[in-house]
């Protein structure tokens with residue numbers, strides 16, 4: 001029984017990713033162009049998410065500041081999920097809804113990119129981070145699922161929305177992880193040529 005459950009997870013994950021291939025290849029390519037242009041103009045990438053998506057934010061930042069598969073210069077990216085003093089100070093003194101928004105206000109500059117990750121599309125602290133990014137004239141790349149939730153409503157036309165075609169958090173996170181690796185690979189390909 002356990003073996004069958006595990007096999008079903010693999011099947012579900014594979015079929016969700018195949019469905020995502022059709023829907024997300026074009027917006028992921030647009031996201032690569034957007035991030036590359038921002039970096040080429042001296043901008044940086046700020047990334048936020050909760051729970052598993054906080055881990056994804058850190059994973060992505062690590063591959064930009066460190067490296068993905070190829071040797072290249074360090075790229076400027078910050079996961080907004082890591083500084084416990086900042087997170088507790090903002091959470092305690094303001095509210096949990098502001099933990100990312102206030103960091104975006106402090107660190108974000110026009111031309112920077114906010115990568116906002118939320119499987120439900122409804123997390124308040126991600127919605128306020130997007131609002132804050134818009135106030136700083138930053139573009140937003142949202143990674144969501146479940147139809148995009150409230151995030152879909154607050155994005156500008158100039159923003160990008162990568163919505164994983166699933167209602168299930170785990171499957172959405174698996175698509176996000178794949179999308180993040182595609183973004184890393186695309187940025188490397190643009191920087192270094194298609195190796």
Ligand SMILES: O=C(CO)[C@@H](O)[C@H](O)[C@H](O)[C@H](O)COP(=O)(O)O
Pocket residue numbers: 050051052053117118119120121122123126169170173
């Ligand atoms: O990783 C998981 C579930 O797979 C959880 O930690 C999950 O990320 C948390 O419940 C988050 O708080 C969900 O937030 P969101 O994706 O809806 O914005």
Ligand SMILES: [Zn+2]
Pocket residue numbers: 052170173
């Ligand atoms: Zn998880």
